[in-house]
Amino acid sequence: MADKNYYTIDPEGRLTCMKCRCKLQKGKAKFMYLDNGFPVELPVCPQCGFVYVPEELALGKVLSVEKALEDK
Amino acid sequence: MKIEERQSTHIYRQKRMFTKEELEAREGLCVHEQPPYCNAACPLKLDVKAMAAAVAAGDFDRALALYEKITPFPHILALGCEAPCEKNCKLRELGEGIAIRELERSALAYGSKPRGGSLLRKKQQNAAVFGADLFSLFLAGELVKKRYPMSFYCAQGDCLSLVKDCAPGLPEEAAEATARLLSELDIDFKWGCEPEAAYWEEREKYALIAAAWDTARQLYPGLETDEAVMVCREHGLITGSTGGVLDSAFGAKRAALSADRIAQHLDPGNTRGEEGCVATRLYTSLEGVEPSGRIPVTDRDSAEREAGRCIQCHCDECIKGCAYLQHYKKFPRILTREIYNNVSIIMGDHMMNKPINACALCGQCSVLCPNGYDMGEVCHIARQNMVSTGKMPLAPHEFALMDMLFSNGEAFLSRKQPGYDKCRYVFFPGCQATAIAPATVREAYRDLCRRLDGGVALMLGCCGAIGDWAGRYELYGETVDFLSEKLEELGSPEIIAGCPSCKKQLLSQGCEKIRGIWEILEELGLPETAEFRQRPMALHDACGARGDAQTQESIRRIAAKLGCQIQDTAYSGDQAPCCGYGGLTQYTNREVAREMTDKCLGRSRLPYLSYCMACRDRFAREGRESVHLLELVYGSAAQQCPDISAKRYNRLGLKQQLLKELWGEEVKAVDLGFEVEYTPEAEERMDDRMILKSDVIQVLQHLRESGEAVLEEDTGLFVTRERLGNVTFWVKYSETERGYLVHSAYSHRMKVVNRL
Numbered sequence: 101m102a103d104k105n106y107y108t109i110d111p112e113g114r115l116t117c118m119k120c121r122c123k124l125q126k127g128k129a130k131f132m133y134l135d136n137g138f139p140v141e142l143p144v145c146p147q148c149g150f151v152y153v154p155e156e157l158a159l160g161k162v163l164s165v166e167k168a169l170e171d172k
Numbered sequence: 173m174k175i176e177e178r179q180s181t182h183i184y185r186q187k188r189m190f191t192k193e194e195l196e197a198r199e200g201l202c203v204h205e206q207p208p209y210c211n212a213a214c215p216l217k218l219d220v221k222a223m224a225a226a227v228a229a230g231d232f233d234r235a236l237a238l239y240e241k242i243t244p245f246p247h248i249l250a251l252g253c254e255a256p257c258e259k260n261c262k263l264r265e266l267g268e269g270i271a272i273r274e275l276e277r278s279a280l281a282y283g284s285k286p287r288g289g290s291l292l293r294k295k296q297q298n299a300a301v302f303g304a305d306l307f308s309l310f311l312a313g314e315l316v317k318k319r320y321p322m323s324f325y326c327a328q329g330d331c332l333s334l335v336k337d338c339a340p341g342l343p344e345e346a347a348e349a350t351a352r353l354l355s356e357l358d359i360d361f362k363w364g365c366e367p368e369a370a371y372w373e374e375r376e377k378y379a380l381i382a383a384a385w386d387t388a389r390q391l392y393p394g395l396e397t398d399e400a401v402m403v404c405r406e407h408g409l410i411t412g413s414t415g416g417v418l419d420s421a422f423g424a425k426r427a428a429l430s431a432d433r434i435a436q437h438l439d440p441g442n443t444r445g446e447e448g449c450v451a452t453r454l455y456t457s458l459e460g461v462e463p464s465g466r467i468p469v470t471d472r473d474s475a476e477r478e479a480g481r482c483i484q485c486h487c488d489e490c491i492k493g494c495a496y497l498q499h500y501k502k503f504p505r506i507l508t509r510e511i512y513n514n515v516s517i518i519m520g521d522h523m524m525n526k527p528i529n530a531c532a533l534c535g536q537c538s539v540l541c542p543n544g545y546d547m548g549e550v551c552h553i554a555r556q557n558m559v560s561t562g563k564m565p566l567a568p569h570e571f572a573l574m575d576m577l578f579s580n581g582e583a584f585l586s587r588k589q590p591g592y593d594k595c596r597y598v599f600f601p602g603c604q605a606t607a608i609a610p611a612t613v614r615e616a617y618r619d620l621c622r623r624l625d626g627g628v629a630l631m632l633g634c635c636g637a638i639g640d641w642a643g644r645y646e647l648y649g650e651t652v653d654f655l656s657e658k659l660e661e662l663g664s665p666e667i668i669a670g671c672p673s674c675k676k677q678l679l680s681q682g683c684e685k686i687r688g689i690w691e692i693l694e695e696l697g698l699p700e701t702a703e704f705r706q707r708p709m710a711l712h713d714a715c716g717a718r719g720d721a722q723t724q725e726s727i728r729r730i731a732a733k734l735g736c737q738i739q740d741t742a743y744s745g746d747q748a749p750c751c752g753y754g755g756l757t758q759y760t761n762r763e764v765a766r767e768m769t770d771k772c773l774g775r776s777r778l779p780y781l782s783y784c785m786a787c788r789d790r791f792a793r794e795g796r797e798s799v800h801l802l803e804l805v806y807g808s809a810a811q812q813c814p815d816i817s818a819k820r821y822n823r824l825g826l827k828q829q830l831l832k833e834l835w836g837e838e839v840k841a842v843d844l845g846f847e848v849e850y851t852p853e854a855e856e857r858m859d860d861r862m863i864l865k866s867d868v869i870q871v872l873q874h875l876r877e878s879g880e881a882v883l884e885e886d887t888g889l890f891v892t893r894e895r896l897g898n899v900t901f902w903v904k905y906s907e908t909e910r911g912y913l914v915h916s917a918y919s920h921r922m923k924v925v926n927r928l
């Protein structure tokens with residue numbers, strides 16, 4: 101089943117998990133806020149599962165979705 | 173005390189903000205939509221104000237269109253109307269009122285109307301008028317306008333003689349113009365019917381019958397009419413006696429409306445709406461309006477200039493003074509209705525959340541409005557309402573609320589003056605003063621201890637205003653309890669407030685014994701630290717001192733003693749605008765808060781003197797020389813603008829310093845085991861993004877325990893994160909010898925989780 105992703109980032113090997121010493125890969129994650137969930141694809145550590153949220157994403161898309169939900 | 177995020181956006185609870193009556197009562201206070209004085213006096217409902225605006229703009233076509241709306245025969249009216257509008261013109265309070273009739277005449281002289289007939293379909297029922305007088309002439313015109321097929325039985329033989337007989341004394345030119353208009357009307361004239369009464373059987377052919385007053389009396393001697401509707405019910409006849417031009421025109425209007433009712437087989441008195449002139453409740457300020465006399469109207473130009481004297485009466489007292497209302501470009505009445513509706517929305521977007529949370533709750537509007545419209549109260553009630561139903565987002569207020577919890581938690585201090593078992597006073601400087609000017613607070617407290625008898629306790633904390641402003645009534649209630657308990661522990665001494673807002677807030681909590689430090693300073697005289705220097709300054713009254721004349725005056729006296737030559741600005745005293753901090757605007761809407769600050773500063777170019785530390789801080793941030801009265805009294809450095817982290821640090825630092833100096837208690841500094849430094853960009857961003865250094869430190873502590881971080885190849889920096897409360901904080905850093913150099917920090921409220 102093709103599931104809908106609101107956002108996709110591929111780290112393309114440029115991010116390393118310092119704990120596991122391995123490259124982050126494009127992986128499945130989910131943003132949750134006030135009872136609402138949004139599936140996304142973000143850089144994830146294949147071993148420990150650390151999900152990386154880049155600054156631009158946090159200050160851009162994430163913030164605007166937060167704001168929209170806050171006024172629901 | 174804890175603040176909880178709401179759990180869901182799917183909340184179906186609902187609570188009305190006001191009863192219908194209360195809503196209407198509030199809305200009814202606003203007179204913005206009341207008619208201007210001139211319009212209100214015109215029984216024909218001419219929009220004088222709009223007509224004057226059109227003439228002033230040289231748009232005589234529009235002026236004419238407005239004028240022709242009210243009468244079929246404008247030349248007769250313009251020359252003969254008694255013009256009650258002119259008597260009611262607001263400008264007469266100052267000088268001469270607008271020559272409204274001259275404007276009407278100029279519209280007729282210089283305006284032209286587009287040709288073309290009415291697009292409306294003719295009505296089924298036909299109508300006839302028997303006999304000619306000014307009333308019946310106007311009525312015929314009105315009925316044609318209403319698209320009744322129209323017949324006119326009269327003794328005259330042509331339009332011009334008909335007009336002249338109906339309006340004797342009308343100048344030739346006007347009579348001819350009117351005759352031309354009349355001839356263009358779709359009327360079936362039955363000329364030469366003399367006497368008109370002889371043609372009375374013909375009435376059988378018409379559904380609606382009207383008559384000139386004399387004709388009617390010939391037919392039915394002793395006939396009586398209901399003047400209000402111009403109908404003789406006994407004979408089913410539309411008629412009435414009128415005197416004067418305006419009375420005839422207005423009588424014809426009432427009669428034409430009766431014709432509509434009769435055509436619909438209704439009683440003529442049925443649902444007529446508001447007719448004639450009305451009483452207006454409008455308020456219009458004449459401040460800044462120079463008295464002026466009439467300009468004789470002889471041509472277009474002079475007409476435009478005379479119309480240009482019209483001040484376009486309206487009320488916008490509240491908007492003129494308030495940057496918030498200016499920002500949203502809405503009058504309180506409209507805002508109230510929209511906010512009321514917003515609160516009742518069950519599902520979907522709450523478009524008014526921003527405006528609800530952007531008001532400073534300062535009450536300036538309630539003073540400026542002639543009827544005391546208090547928009548702040550409406551917004552405050554809306555906030556509480558939405559908190560109670562779980563619809564209020566936490567995000568806009570969370571930082572401020574956490575700040576309050578910090579002030580009344582980690583940074584809170586309540587102590588008796590050393591050596592005293594019981595204190596007569598307690599100094600309550602307020603959370604802003606301790607955050608922004610801790611050295612001043614320290615000096616002030618030491619001075620009070622030195623010079624007051626009976627012991628002065630100290631309470632460093634927040635009065636609760638923040639919780640109250642956010643509408644978090646439960647949290648506020650807990651704060652009130654907490655403070656009253658602490659005050660009791662001190663033996664309920666008299667409170668010396670350092671801030672007018674604290675004073676107001678504590679008073680509302682039932683603290684009876686409370687004075688401002690300014691009042692104490694007036695009693696004691698100024699301390700040695702006070703530096704006398706002559707300097708012109710603008711005084712900004714605190715919104716917390718609204719309605720508190722004693723405080724406002726006391727501040728002015730002290731300022732004078734310090735050598736300040738106070739130049740009172742517009743909107744001073746009770747009318748003062750808020751600096752942008754009040755109501756938490758600073759946190760919820762930076763744009764509006766800034767506009768508020770600009771509005772305050774726009775009043776004068778001088779350095780500003782204020783007596784609320786939040787005002788002093790916001791003005792200084794905007795680059796204006798700005799000083800708090802206590803900074804002048806206690807001679808400590810002004811113009812520092814601590815960032816959000818420094819504000820917390822200052823509060824904590826002051827507490828620790830005083831504990832050590834006065835109570836001999838050393839607070840052990842916690843050794844983190846590592847050092848944190850920040851790049852200037854990081855500090856700037858953190859202040860802008862409301863991220864505290866203490867947040868960053870917690871994230872780094874977590875990093876040390878978990879080792880969780882990512883290396884960004886592009887920048888060579890590490891990134892780590894931790895969730896603290898409702899927020900995930902991210903820190904971008906590089907490692908240093910003894911710890912970390914922070915390059916950036918950011919945050920989001922959404923939780924991010926793995927998904928399989």
Ligand code: SF4
Nearest residue numbers: 202203487490541545
């Ligand atoms: S001041 Fe504002 S709220 Fe009051 S009547 Fe005028 S427009 Fe309405």
Ligand code: SF4
Nearest residue numbers: 210261262482483485
């Ligand atoms: S100043 Fe203008 S708007 Fe005001 S009452 Fe006079 S004509 Fe009317």
Ligand code: SF4
Nearest residue numbers: 494532534535537548
């Ligand atoms: S900011 Fe102040 S003056 Fe403006 S609407 Fe709110 S309470 Fe009234």
Ligand SMILES: [Zn+2]
Nearest residue numbers: 117120145148
């Ligand atoms: Zn890992």
